Amino acid sequence: MTLQVSLLSVVLAMVLGMIGAVSKLSRYRMAKRLATLYTTVVRGIPDLILMMLLFFGGQVFVNFLCTQINEHLNEWVLQGNAQHEWTAYVPEYVDISPFIAGVLTIGFIFGAYMTETFRGAILAVDRGQLEAAAAYGMTPWQVFRRVLFPQMVRHALPGFGNNWLVLLKTTALVSVIGLDDMVRKAGLAAGTTQLPFTFYMAVALIFLVFTAFSTTLLKWAERHYSIQTR
Amino acid sequence: MFDFSIILQEWPTYLQGLGNTVWLVAVSLILGLSIAIPLGICRNSTNPLLRLPAWAYIYFFRGTPMLVQLFIIYYGAGQWDGLRNSWAWEWFQEAWFCALLSFTLNTAAYTAEIVRGAIRTIPKGEIEAAQAFGMTPWQTMTCILLPSALRRALPAYSNEVIFMLHGSAVAGIITIVDLTGAARIINARYYSPFEAFLTAGLLYMLLSLCIVWVFRRLEQRWHVHLRPRSV
Numbered sequence: 001m002t003l004q005v006s007l008l009s010v011v012l013a014m015v016l017g018m019i020g021a022v023s024k025l026s027r028y029r030m031a032k033r034l035a036t037l038y039t040t041v042v043r044g045i046p047d048l049i050l051m052m053l054l055f056f057g058g059q060v061f062v063n064f065l066c067t068q069i070n071e072h073l074n075e076w077v078l079q080g081n082a083q084h085e086w087t088a089y090v091p092e093y094v095d096i097s098p099f100i101a102g103v104l105t106i107g108f109i110f111g112a113y114m115t116e117t118f119r120g121a122i123l124a125v126d127r128g129q130l131e132a133a134a135a136y137g138m139t140p141w142q143v144f145r146r147v148l149f150p151q152m153v154r155h156a157l158p159g160f161g162n163n164w165l166v167l168l169k170t171t172a173l174v175s176v177i178g179l180d181d182m183v184r185k186a187g188l189a190a191g192t193t194q195l196p197f198t199f200y201m202a203v204a205l206i207f208l209v210f211t212a213f214s215t216t217l218l219k220w221a222e223r224h225y226s227i228q229t230r
Numbered sequence: 231m232f233d234f235s236i237i238l239q240e241w242p243t244y245l246q247g248l249g250n251t252v253w254l255v256a257v258s259l260i261l262g263l264s265i266a267i268p269l270g271i272c273r274n275s276t277n278p279l280l281r282l283p284a285w286a287y288i289y290f291f292r293g294t295p296m297l298v299q300l301f302i303i304y305y306g307a308g309q310w311d312g313l314r315n316s317w318a319w320e321w322f323q324e325a326w327f328c329a330l331l332s333f334t335l336n337t338a339a340y341t342a343e344i345v346r347g348a349i350r351t352i353p354k355g356e357i358e359a360a361q362a363f364g365m366t367p368w369q370t371m372t373c374i375l376l377p378s379a380l381r382r383a384l385p386a387y388s389n390e391v392i393f394m395l396h397g398s399a400v401a402g403i404i405t406i407v408d409l410t411g412a413a414r415i416i417n418a419r420y421y422s423p424f425e426a427f428l429t430a431g432l433l434y435m436l437l438s439l440c441i442v443w444v445f446r447r448l449e450q451r452w453h454v455h456l457r458p459r460s461v
Contacts, residue, residue: 044435046396048403048410049427056423172295176403183298190305197306204294204302211293 001181003210005102006171010164012107017114024119035115042112047170050109055101055177062096102174110167117159122148124155154225161218165211172207182206236420237429247412248433250326254408255398258330259391262337267380269338270345271371284342291339297400299336304328304404329401337394344386348379381452388445392438399434409433 020038023031042050125148133143175184186203190196237244272284291299307313307322321327352375360370402410413430417423 041435044438045431046399046410046434048396048399049413049431049434052410052413052417053423053427053431056417057427060421060423169295172297173400175297183295183301187301187305195309197302197309200298200302200306204290204298207295207298208290208293 001179002171005099005106005174005179005181006168008103009106009110009171010167012103013110013114013163013167016107016111017118020111020115021118021122024115025122039112039115042109047106047109048173048176051102051105051173051177054105054108055096055098058101058104059096098174098177098179101177102171102179106167106170106174109170110163113163113166114160117156117163118152120159121152121154121156125151150225157218157222157225161214161222164214164218168210168214169207172203233422234425234429236416236422237425240416240419243407243412243415244409244429244433247407247409247430248437250406250411251395251398251401251408252437254326254329254333254401254406255391255395258333258337258398259394261330261334262341262394265334265338266341266345267376269342270349273342273346274349288339288342291336292343296332296336296397297403300329300332300400300404303332325401325404325406329398329404329406333394333398333401336397337390340390340393341387344383344390345379347386348383349375351382352379384445384449384452388441391441391445395434395437395441 020035024035024039026032129147129151130143133147138146171181172183175181175187178184182203183200186199187196190199193199269284269287272280273288275281275284303322304325307319307328313319313322356374356378357370360374365373398408399410401408402412402414405411407415409430413426416426416429420426
């Protein structure tokens with residue numbers, strides 16, 4: 001469960017980070033401002049607070065939105081047809097599962113960190129190469145795919161690795177909003193067996209294994225992508 | 231939809247939370263730093279008896295989530311009969327002590343790694359010069375190495391301080407009324423998650439900004455010799 005959450009949220013974070021980085025470097029002032037606001041706010045607030053805000057607050061917000069949509073739709077239909085009976089067009093009450101809330105929040109939070117990492121990586125790629133690619137008549141997507149991305153990865157990997165390790169540890173927090181992850185399972189087991197130390201220690205060791213494994217993998221990836229550089 | 235009058239009413243709770251967060255973070259940072267400096271030096275030592283335990287300590291505390299460390303100390307301590315019967319048990323029953331202990335140990339590990347990096351990147355010439363002056367290893371350490379290394383560690387340390395501030399939010403889970411705890415209380419009392427958590431978030435952001443400002447002043451003061459010379 002921990003792995004599922006972290007893998008899904010890292011994918012989300014990468015997508016958000018890429019969008020954020022591109023908009024931070026874009027010509028449009030609006031996009032730039034939005035991205036700056038996003039990274040500043042997210043990095044200024046603890047992840048736990050954000051998680052609770054999005055989990056508890058998101059629930060209230062979605063339900064509020066649903067009721068509003070229902071009200072408006074009904075009113076609108078009522079204007080055309082006076083005999084219309086009140087119906088719920090969208091469900092009155094939507095339950096956000098802790099799993100989705102966890103993935104969304106962690107992805108959202110680390111999207112901000114990834115934005116900074118990717119921004120630095122994009123800046124590290126030589127400008128002339130992009131111009132040359134454009135001069136060859138490549139479309140922006142081709143430039144990204146063939147020129148920018150392969151070189152960017154090299155610069156982004158160390159920062160990405162750090163972010164991933166922090167993210168992995170942040171997933172422990174989702175137990176607080178009620179997701180059945182390792183930490184929560186350990187808590188339940190500790191409650192029934194009266195052996196809290198043993199179980200939490202086991203969780204700590206599993207996390208250590210994850211991080212050790214990730215470090216090895218990241219080292220390999222770094223070597224793989226740096227082969228061409230002298 | 232928003233009703234911030236609740237926050238105005240419950241302002242004292244937030245103030246209490248703010249106070250608790252600040253003192254928890256401040257005390258654990260000071261204690262952590264005082265552990266971290268010797269630990270960082272040990273980590274750089276050529277003697278494996280000093281180096282390996284320091285490595286293991288740093289590896290464990292950096293590789294596991296702070297929440298799990300906190301739970302190990304807060305819930306796990308009760309499993310040891312020896313500890314339960316000793317005088318220390320009175321301390322371990324207190325949530326604030328457990329939080330303080332786990333925060334201190336955690337920040338010590340991260341800070342030690344920063345100190346280690348700063349010591350390693352010291353210019354070799356400085357050490358050789360100290361030796362040429364006939365300084366003992368202890369003198370070299372306290373007069374040359376540490377002042378220079380700690381100065382250069384300042385930017386990295388400011389990051390660690392902010393991470394510590396953000397990490398301290400987990401204290402709210404074990405019944406401590408820090409900023410997160412305050413927000414949880416307000417949310418439970420009024421079921422108004424937006425107001426409760428947004429206020430806490432804003433206060434945290436304010437604290438982060440203060441930290442950034444303080445460190446900028448410190449850097450101005452202590453990095454005078456690194457500033458580009460104005461002609």
